[in-house]
Amino acid sequence: MISDERISTFINSLDQGNEPFLDELERKSLADDVPIIRKDTQSFIRFLLRQNHPKNILEVGCAVGFSALLMATYSDLDTKITTIEKFEKRIPVAHENFDKYDVNKKITLLEGDAADILAGLSGQYDFIFMDAAKGQYINFLPDCKRLLVKGGLLLSDNVLQDGDVMESRFAVTRRNRTIHERMREYLFAIKHDPELESVILNVGDGMAMSLKL
Ligand code: SAM
Numbered sequence: 001m002i003s004d005e006r007i008s009t010f011i012n013s014l015d016q017g018n019e020p021f022l023d024e025l026e027r028k029s030l031a032d033d034v035p036i037i038r039k040d041t042q043s044f045i046r047f048l049l050r051q052n053h054p055k056n057i058l059e060v061g062c063a064v065g066f067s068a069l070l071m072a073t074y075s076d077l078d079t080k081i082t083t084i085e086k087f088e089k090r091i092p093v094a095h096e097n098f099d100k101y102d103v104n105k106k107i108t109l110l111e112g113d114a115a116d117i118l119a120g121l122s123g124q125y126d127f128i129f130m131d132a133a134k135g136q137y138i139n140f141l142p143d144c145k146r147l148l149v150k151g152g153l154l155l156s157d158n159v160l161q162d163g164d165v166m167e168s169r170f171a172v173t174r175r176n177r178t179i180h181e182r183m184r185e186y187l188f189a190i191k192h193d194p195e196l197e198s199v200i201l202n203v204g205d206g207m208a209m210s211l212k213l
Contacts, residue, residue: 062090
């Protein structure tokens with residue numbers, strides 16, 4: 001949470017954590033500098049899965065499979081999860097983790113650039129988790145909308161960029177200006193799309209939740 005680290009620490013201190021294998025995978029991923037969803041984001045996703053019971057989940061940005069395994073663990077037994085990753089170093093680690101921990105064989109990993117893979121998908125998903133390159137969200141949006149069923153949820157992570165998104169573009173380092181501009185464009189797009197009802201939440205690094213109307 002961006003506003004107050006102490007509030008975030010307090011909220012996280014109440015969390016019971018995940019299954020031990022997930023806590024171990026989280027520790028290992030962080031030690032290896034793999035960016036994975038934060039504690040409060042994990043808790044929020046667990047809540048949404050238990051509330052909505054999605055059957056067909058799509059994740060954009062798998063890394064080494066932590067969030068896919070979290071979703072596999074806390075979704076219904078007949079839920080299927082398709083996840084996308086393009087970074088060659090992370091793909092074999094994700095496969096290894098799925099072989100080891102995806103006991104109910106819920107997860108399918110699609111290897112390659114999400115821009116190409118999304119364009120070729122035709123399934124109907126009731127829950128899409130966007131957690132890839134932040135500057136690409138705006139490009140992925142039309143395909144995510146097409147792939148989402150009416151009543152389905154699009155959940156986008158890291159939308160507040162540690163607070164940078166609210167700053168003027170001149171207060172952001174030159175290196176981050178394109179991402180800053182694209183994320184603002186993305187947030188404007190999901191908040192003004194007549195086919196979506198979206199809410200932006202100060203959870204984790206900022207999450208946007210969009211319902212397809
Ligand atoms: N969801 C994961 C978790 O919490 O365990 C973390 C995902 S990490 C924040 C983002 C991942 O998206 C990185 O591993 C990166 O390689 C991948 N990625 C970024 N852009 C991508 C793209 N265009 N296509 C496929 N994967 C992409």
